[in-house]
Amino acid sequence: SPVHLHSFFDMVIGTLSNEAEKKQIRLLVDVPNELFMEADEDKLKQIFLNLISNGINYTLEGGQVKIQASIDKNEGEEKIVFQISDTGIGIPKADLPRVFERFYRVDKGRSRNSGGTGLGLSIVKHLVELHHGTLMVESELGTGTTFTVVLPLLQEHADEE
Numbered sequence: 001s002p003v004h005l006h007s008f009f010d011m012v013i014g015t016l017s018n019e020a021e022k023k024q025i026r027l028l029v030d031v032p033n034e035l036f037m038e039a040d041e042d043k044l045k046q047i048f049l050n051l052i053s054n055g056i057n058y059t060l061e062g063g064q065v066k067i068q069a070s071i072d073k074n075e076g077e078e079k080i081v082f083q084i085s086d087t088g089i090g091i092p093k094a095d096l097p098r099v100f101e102r103f104y105r106v107d108k109g110r111s112r113n114s115g116g117t118g119l120g121l122s123i124v125k126h127l128v129e130l131h132h133g134t135l136m137v138e139s140e141l142g143t144g145t146t147f148t149v150v151l152p153l154l155q156e157h158a159d160e161e
């Protein structure tokens, strides 16, 4: 069923606002009001809760996590491009290819505070693939990290033909 993305992100941000306030991290949502997409809202919620809470966990006090969404109309099928970018500690180049692996954590020392298990991003990757999307990460150590999720605007209904 259609998900209104602006309201969706208001709801997601709402569930993380306490965590963000504790670290004085600003959560910014830059999502056009007219954007709707077809998706399983629970799965969408798991994807973005994981990415945004990572942004909060791996960003120092006073930083910011920004959520952007826009439509990409290039060649054929319409897609939605989401970017979750933070001003956080970043990920070393050597670790970037591995962060989507189950239980992989960059540095047990530095991420100990979050009490995580290293499963979050592997679940995100799985859910994005279930939606026939793609997931990418770019990062600069000490500057910040951006996760890009590209999802089709419409689901395929092959079973309805």
Ligand code: ATP
Binding pocket: 050, 054, 055, 058, 059, 086, 088, 089, 090, 091, 099, 104, 105, 106, 107, 111, 114, 115, 116, 117, 118, 119, 120, 121, 122, 145
């Ligand atoms: P959890 O299972 O609770 O999510 P986690 O956050 O450690 O635990 P993932 O979400 O899979 O696990 O992330 C894997 C690792 O990638 C993290 O431990 C962290 O080192 C690194 N990481 C993830 N997101 C970021 C980010 N936004 N900035 C810096 N490092 C990150």
Ligand code: MG
Binding pocket: 050, 053, 054, 116, 120, 121
């Ligand atoms: Mg995590």
